[in-house]
Structures are given as structure tokens and as C-alpha cells.
Amino acid sequence: MAASTVSYAINGTRPISEETRRRIFAAMDELGYQPNALARGLASKRSRIIALHFPIPERGVGLTEIEFIASAANATRENGYEMVLWTSEMHNLEELRQSTQQGLVDGVVAMEVYLHDERIPLWREAGLPFSLIGRSADTAGISYVDADFELAGSDVVRYLRGLGHTHIGFLNQSQPVTEAGYGPAVRTQHSYEQAMDTAGLIRVVRTCPTNAAAGYDSFEQLLAEDPDLTALVTVNDRAVPGVVQAITGRGWRIPDDFSLVVVGSSGSVAELMTPPVTTVEPQNAEMGRQGVRLLLEQLEAREPEITQILLPCRLVVRGSSGPCPVERRGTIS
Amino acid sequence: MAASTVSYAINGTRPISEETRRRIFAAMDELGYQPNALARGLASKRSRIIALHFPIPERGVGLTEIEFIASAANATRENGYEMVLWTSEMHNLEELRQSTQQGLVDGVVAMEVYLHDERIPLWREAGLPFSLIGRSADTAGISYVDADFELAGSDVVRYLRGLGHTHIGFLNQSQPVTEAGYGPAVRTQHSYEQAMDTAGLIRVVRTCPTNAAAGYDSFEQLLAEDPDLTALVTVNDRAVPGVVQAITGRGWRIPDDFSLVVVGSSGSVAELMTPPVTTVEPQNAEMGRQGVRLLLEQLEAREPEITQILLPCRLVVRGSSGPCPVERRGTIS
DNA sequence: CTGTTAGCGCCTTCAG
DNA sequence: CTGAAGGCGCTAACAG
Numbered sequence: 001m002a003a004s005t006v007s008y009a010i011n012g013t014r015p016i017s018e019e020t021r022r023r024i025f026a027a028m029d030e031l032g033y034q035p036n037a038l039a040r041g042l043a044s045k046r047s048r049i050i051a052l053h054f055p056i057p058e059r060g061v062g063l064t065e066i067e068f069i070a071s072a073a074n075a076t077r078e079n080g081y082e083m084v085l086w087t088s089e090m091h092n093l094e095e096l097r098q099s100t101q102q103g104l105v106d107g108v109v110a111m112e113v114y115l116h117d118e119r120i121p122l123w124r125e126a127g128l129p130f131s132l133i134g135r136s137a138d139t140a141g142i143s144y145v146d147a148d149f150e151l152a153g154s155d156v157v158r159y160l161r162g163l164g165h166t167h168i169g170f171l172n173q174s175q176p177v178t179e180a181g182y183g184p185a186v187r188t189q190h191s192y193e194q195a196m197d198t199a200g201l202i203r204v205v206r207t208c209p210t211n212a213a214a215g216y217d218s219f220e221q222l223l224a225e226d227p228d229l230t231a232l233v234t235v236n237d238r239a240v241p242g243v244v245q246a247i248t249g250r251g252w253r254i255p256d257d258f259s260l261v262v263v264g265s266s267g268s269v270a271e272l273m274t275p276p277v278t279t280v281e282p283q284n285a286e287m288g289r290q291g292v293r294l295l296l297e298q299l300e301a302r303e304p305e306i307t308q309i310l311l312p313c314r315l316v317v318r319g320s321s322g323p324c325p326v327e328r329r330g331t332i333s
Numbered sequence: 334m335a336a337s338t339v340s341y342a343i344n345g346t347r348p349i350s351e352e353t354r355r356r357i358f359a360a361m362d363e364l365g366y367q368p369n370a371l372a373r374g375l376a377s378k379r380s381r382i383i384a385l386h387f388p389i390p391e392r393g394v395g396l397t398e399i400e401f402i403a404s405a406a407n408a409t410r411e412n413g414y415e416m417v418l419w420t421s422e423m424h425n426l427e428e429l430r431q432s433t434q435q436g437l438v439d440g441v442v443a444m445e446v447y448l449h450d451e452r453i454p455l456w457r458e459a460g461l462p463f464s465l466i467g468r469s470a471d472t473a474g475i476s477y478v479d480a481d482f483e484l485a486g487s488d489v490v491r492y493l494r495g496l497g498h499t500h501i502g503f504l505n506q507s508q509p510v511t512e513a514g515y516g517p518a519v520r521t522q523h524s525y526e527q528a529m530d531t532a533g534l535i536r537v538v539r540t541c542p543t544n545a546a547a548g549y550d551s552f553e554q555l556l557a558e559d560p561d562l563t564a565l566v567t568v569n570d571r572a573v574p575g576v577v578q579a580i581t582g583r584g585w586r587i588p589d590d591f592s593l594v595v596v597g598s599s600g601s602v603a604e605l606m607t608p609p610v611t612t613v614e615p616q617n618a619e620m621g622r623q624g625v626r627l628l629l630e631q632l633e634a635r636e637p638e639i640t641q642i643l644l645p646c647r648l649v650v651r652g653s654s655g656p657c658p659v660e661r662r663g664t665i666s
Numbered sequence: 667c668t669g670t671t672a673g674c675g676c677c678t679t680c681a682g
Numbered sequence: 683c684t685g686a687a688g689g690c691g692c693t694a695a696c697a698g
Binding site for chain 1: 420
């Protein structure tokens, strides 16, 4: 019994007689033998380790992110790989480059993707396979899975118009984040604007730091701009408590007098709020899983294929949205 | 210039003349050279990779967990290590054993620790260094960092009594989780009970699944048990929206008519709620960081020391707690 | 279908 | 303070 035979049996790299493979596996779990991951990786030039790059977002971490991480980790393990977590800040490319060159990982899944994302040229030039959870402006030749925020934006507007709302505001994330081209923020706002334009409605938009106090102020400003507002769409869930406070502070009730819809938050966050808030939810767990799958496909296939997936968000109506109040219903301006 | 000299220079394993080390590092960042992690690990028998075992909790993931993960990942990288994320379920010991034996990681940091945690004998016998974020019942010889929930429980009771409350209920996590001996749940309840006993007050306790609907029901049941309740302590943040609904549904206002304090939640969750809820918050980021530090200490030191850290929680008063309403103030029974 | 033999890229004893 | 050689545990050609 040669060592190589064992290797072949384990990796299935070569046909092995039923008899010997049986003996090998018997011995293996008798001795509790597990091949050494490092040696295996060194010899085969494939570590079977991938990285998940999760640059801790400046806007603070939400529950959304952990759903990605957990599902990505599960998908990784199910495929017999290990997943290291990289948290280098987005702008710290040097650090990323170093990690890249240590040869520890076979590829990387990137989160928090911006329209013009510097990681893409970095990994391209290094010849390191990668996939995106999210997508950049130019997606040629890149495997990604993203939530369809363009669809989400127009869906919300359609939903609210269907309830009779015509004065619908939009509250984005912070200005730095939006200007830096953070995908969900930019795309949702864009499709909101298009939908409003198409409907001949007036757009009322503001950016807003991701905290309650800022949410309060921003909402007041939106209302100053259009006092007839009866509904608000936001991608800034951390600002929502402030918005709710501003609304109820005026003596309005949710959803009777004012409707609120959050795009991009997960259900678990929505249900923490009072009232539970209507959301357009991306399929986070599915995205984490697919992000890994797309990367592994590149690593395993001989003819690496490019796959681009856009997952629709689900509208989940909870207690924060309802028909436009008749007495406050504005005219189409 | 021999390869070994370069190795010594990089690892500082042996004195190197200033001149040559300068030349080496110059060449290194000119060529962008990074030593191969796998080869280095194989030869030195130290991979410089640690694992964070985060068994996805049955009660669902909260924001708390991601704070651990992020800070642990940062601490890991700052020390020149990589961190893989393991998500094997708690009861799936076989899977854990396999991971353990692949020799990929030098040690592991465990989250979600139970009073009688099967991972401990597993890793002990395997000779794999580990540290805990949380702690088991028997902590002899184990490095851990945990939040002091015992202190937290008595702190809350003291805080509420100071506000005049005498009828204080306790809402725990789900029965399976509590019975399995999940540390925070068990310890907080225990210290609540002690504090109530000491004060000669009546304990009113229930377990509750981690969702809003269950929170509603459980609160009603608590109230049926003691109609004079004016305050509730809970370690079940996902149940809180239901509790809030039940309270306001009775026409009571928070905090004027009823006070609510959540133990163990992070501020970011507390501020999502309406009203923002008073919490006793563990120092999550610090715990993640320390968990890693304790492990690395064992890996690097020649005389591995056992360190046990109990971090106090911070009482953060927000809008959900206040003085006991005079008209509903009960008598000490 | 199985055995033999070089390495994978680095660290770490040896010797100088 | 530096160089030379062996080997970490496995895989992947090469033979048979």
C-alpha cells in the first residue's frame, strides 16, 4: 500500500479498486486520519481556502451583513472548503495586496461592492479568481450575485402609488457613502427617481447619516421641502427610528397618516421596529450562498464560466404602510 | 545571500546584521515578495491561522454576534494571523473533530458557550489550544473572556428598585436554550432571582421563544401571574417588540406606566426600537478582541498562562425606563 | 489498477 | 553573523 494510493483514493484523482479503497477508508476512520491541509495545499497548489472580504462599512454593520457571512460560511464548508474572513478597510489596498500574495487563498468573494471598485483591478492583475456579492458599474467578465435594487425602487413606487400616494419622498444613506458609489444606495435612488419622473411626480430626496437623530432632522427637512408628503422610501434603516419619532411627534399615526417603506433591510431588523416596518428585502442568505458558489465554479471548472445573477427583492408588507389618507391626499403636481 | 538568511530576517529568529536585513527588505518590497503561507506553515508546524467557532445559534443571529466576529477578525489580522470562520452546529461534534484534525488552525476561539460545553473535552484531548468568549461551568485551566451577567442581573434589579419598582418580571430566552445551559440566559436569570429574593420581592419569570408574537403572549402571561408588574427585565431582545405592543395595547405608556430593560443587547439594536430601549450592554467588541488575544497568548508564549476576564456590562438608560408610576405602585409582598 | 519518485516553498537543524 | 542541506506531509507526474 503506497502513500500515493491513499492520496488517490481520498481525492478520487484516479480509479481505485473497490477492495483497496474500502480498506483505506476503514483504516482512515479507525485511526481518525485526516490529511494535513497545509501539506495538501502546498503540493497541489490549491489550498481549498477562500476568503470573504467584508470591509467593515463606515455606516456601521447591520444584520444584513451577518446573514451574508453566515450563509457564505455554510456554503463554503458544504463544498469542502474553508473560509477566512478578511476585514481590511476598503481603501487599504496595500493590505489587501499583501494578503493576496501570501498564496493562502484560492479566490475571494467580495462584499460591499462600489460602482468603481478598486479591488477588481487588483485581483485581476494578481490573477486571483473572485466573485462579487453586489456589482460594479462595469461587470464585463465578472461573476456576481446582486439584489435587483433597480427593480426594488420602481416596485416600491408602484406599490405606494397603488395605495394612492403621490407625494413620496426618498431618504438615502449618508452623502459620503452615496457619493462613493455604494451600489444599493445609488441604484435604489436612481430607480426611485426614474419611477417618479415617469409617473410625473415630484422627487424629494435627501441623504442622511445612519443614525436616528439624523433621521429625525432629515425627515423634517424633507417635509419642509414638500409638506404634502404622505410616504417615505428609505434605504437607511438606522435612520428609521428618528423618522418614526418625527412622524408621531407631529401627531400623525403610522400607517394611517403616513407610510414608510424600507428597502434593503432584512426581516429581522424590520420586526424589531415599532410598528414592524414594511420592507423590500434582498435575499441575503441566498446571495451569500451564491457568491461562494460562483467563486467555486471558477476554481473547479476547467472552462470557468461567468455567471451574473440578479435576485429580486421581496416586498413584505408589515405595519408601516397603508392607503394614502384622503384628507392629506395631494394633487399630482 | 542564502534563502535561510532571508527566512531569519523575516521571522527574526536569529540576529541579522543591519546591512543585510536592509537589503533583504528592500528587495522584498521591490519584488512584492510575500512568503508563501502554506509552505511556511508546513515547515514551521504553525499555520498562523486560528478559527473562530460561531455555531449559528438556534435563537437566530443578532447584531451582537457580528460585533464579536468583526472585532475578532480585526484583532487576528493585527497580530499577523488569519482567521477562518467555522459555523458547525453545536451538536455536530464529528464535523468539528474533523476540522480540528486537518491541522489547518493553530487554535480556536469559541463563541456561544454553554455551561457544559462538549467542545472543551474535544479540544483538550486533541491538544488544540482554545479560548472562550463566554464561559463554562467548570473553568479550571481555561482562558476566557465573558460579560459579567451575574453582576448585570443584580445591577438591573437595583436600578429598577431605585426607581421605586417592586414588581419586576423577568423574560428569558426560549426554554430549549435556557435548559441547554446557555450562559447569559442562565446567569442573568439566576442573579435576577437572587436579587429579588434578597430584596424580599416576588419573582415572576418566563421563558419565551425569540420572536415578537411570543413576546406578546409571554408578557400577557407574566401579567396574569402578577397584575401589579411595573417593570420587566429581559435577555430576549427579539421578543421586545411584542412586549411593547402588549404594553401599549393596554393603554400604558413607556416609560411612564411601565419600564423595560434589556440585558445583553448591543446599543445598535436598542436604538432601532421605539422607544429606544434601556439596556445593560456587554462590551462585545472588546470581548471579541480579548478572545483572540487570550488564544494568541497561548500560542506565542513559552509558558502559556491562563487568563480569565469578566467584563462588566454598561447600563445605558434610554427611553424605556423610568420611575415607578405612583398609582400602580404595589406593596412589597 | 498500483508503486516509485520528485518536488511544492519554506524553516531549521547543522556546520562555518 | 552567514551558508548548506534535510525534511515538513502530501500530490502528481512517471513507470509498471
